[in-house]
Amino acid sequence: MSKRRVAYYYDGDTGSYTYGLGHPMKPHRMRVTHDLVSAYGMLDKMHVLRPKRATPEAMSAFHTDEYIHFLNRVTPETAEELTYHGTRFLMGEDNPAFEGVFEFCSISAGGSISAAQRISSGAADIAINWAGGLHHAKKREASGFCYINDIVLGILELLRTYPRVLYIDIDCHHGDGVEEAFYTTDRVMTCSFHKFGEYFPGTGTQEDRGRGKGRNYTVNIPLKDGITDEAFKRVFEPIVNKIMEIYRPGAVILQCGADSLAGDKLGCFNLTMNGHAHCVQYLRAFNVPLILLGGGGYTVKNVARTWTYETACALGVQDDIDPNLPWNEYFEWFGPRYRLEVPENNMDDLNVRDGSLDKVRATALQQLSQLPC
Ligand code: ZL4
Ligand code: CA
Ligand code: ZN
Incomplete structure (x- = not known):
């Protein structure tokens, strides 16, 4: 089965x-x-939906009322006072x-909650x-550019x-934020691949593996600078495959943060667009209901290229897509090659050099072997 029913959530105001x-x-x-997805003609191939904005009540499934109330009334002018001079709710x-x-948060969270509802109802196989x-984002405060944790809200809906x-x-x-929210439950398994060592937010060692009932249901894959497609695949595939085999989730959320490009x-990191999108293709092949979310990504043209290509992967049309970009509103941003690609660069891969990648993979697989089958 190569086609899937895809629901795509987009609100024209976010930009x-x-x-x-x-x-x-x-x-x-x-x-x-969105403009690039549209220029490639993909909007006609999926259900394009404008998400309902998340209400304060919906957000309070995870966040405290006090924090939501604050976020709902803070303005650039009142921030100093309402954060008690930058000591509460918002960090620096x-x-x-x-x-x-x-409003920005209610669009982001509304999209993930709607995506979860669409998946749960059986109306879509993949939601984006x-x-x-x-x-x-934490229960009672913002962190690292994130205010409301749309992922936690989406997972709670799926549960x-x-x-x-x-x-x-x-x-x-x-x-x-997602790890912390589900640290003590076996109903959610979280697995993060990330740069570790003198890097924000500083957490995510392999010793952090969950607590109580949630013991071993938190999986952390700490990595070093410069990881390439091939090396990333060598940790991603065996670990995800083992999780799917042992945990047998009813639904999967993939956070596709594009700052790993x-x-x-x-x-x-040193991932290409294809290496990044391989994660989407790999998960899609398991045929389990799937939600694709954004996240980080700070070189805008590469974020747009990659999420566009991953939308094509969700639809199963990635092989029909023209590697030369179609004309679009932002065409000149994509020069000088105007192609749908993010090439690798010449940085060293510090993961492979000292054999740390193999150790990290072995430790994770050993952790997973302790789970009940
Ligand atoms: C900026 O230029 O490492 C914010 C943030 C604002 C504009 C003007 C202010 C200049 C880089 C980052 C001073 C900025 C000082 N402006 C920021 C420890 C830090 C304290 C804050 O992809 N300073 C904090 C967060 C990370 C820290 C990464 C990733 C999100 C996600 C999911 C979040 N915070 C040091 C930094 C700038 C800024 C320039 C910045 N902040 C880079 N890395 C951080 O995982 C969406
Ligand atoms: Ca990560
Ligand atoms: Zn990030």
């Missing part, structure tokens, strides 16, 4: 919000991505109180929300239907 001058997170990348310059921050994937949900995170940063402004 208009801005975190402020010089901030690396650019919501505009969502508009560039990573999470500014920008104009429309609550590129405005989601904001994995650092109403499925006994077990799998979360996989290929963003270059550790998925700490070569040349990202904040990331430090």
Whole structure:
């Protein structure tokens, strides 16, 4: 079966919000991505839906009422006072109180909740929300460009239907907010691949593997700079395959953070567009209901290329796609080659050099072998 029913969530307003001058997170990348998806003619091949905005009540399934109430009324002018001079709710310059921050969050969270509902109802095989994937947000505070944890809210929605949900995170940063939310339960397995060592947020060692009932249901894959497609595949495939075999999730969420791509402004990996999208293709082949979310990604043209290609992978039309980009609103951004590609660069792969990659994989597989079958 090569075709899947795909639901694609997009709100034309997302691209208009801005975190402020010089901030690396650019919501505009969502508009560039959507424009490219549209230029490739993919909108006619899937259900394109505008998500219902998440209400404060829906957000309170995870976040505290106090925090949501704060987020719902804070403005650039009142931020100083309402955060008690930057000591509560928002942390420093990573999470500014920008104009429309609550609406922005309600679109991102609304998309992931709607995606989960669409999957649970059986109306779609794959649901996509590129405005989601904001994995650092905590119960009572914002962190790392993330305010509301749309992923946790999406998983909670899936748990109403499925006994077990799998979360996989290929963003270059550790998925700490999602990990923390489900650290003590065996109903959600979280698995994050990330750069570890002098890097935000600083968590995600292989010793952190869950607690109580959740023991061994948290999987962390700490990596070093410069990982290539081939090396990434050598950890991703065996670990994901083993998880699918042993855990048998009813649904899977894949956070497709694009800062793991070569040349990202904040990331430090060396994945190509194809290597990144291979993760999507690999999971899709298991034929389990799948949700694709966005996340990081700070070199906008490469984020747009990759999420566009991954939309094609979800549809199963990736082989029909023209490697030369079609004309689109942002065409000149994609020069000088104007191609659908993110090539690797010449950085060293520090994972392979010292054999640390093989150790990390062995440790993870050993952890998984301790789970009941
Ligand atoms: C910026 O230029 O490592 C924010 C953040 C704002 C504009 C003007 C202010 C200049 C880089 C980052 C001062 C900025 C100081 N502006 C930021 C420990 C830090 C404290 C804050 O992909 N300073 C914090 C967060 C990470 C830290 C990464 C990844 C999200 C995700 C999912 C979040 N925070 C040091 C940094 C700039 C900025 C320039 C920045 N912040 C880079 N890395 C961080 O996983 C979406
Ligand atoms: Ca990650
Ligand atoms: Zn990231």
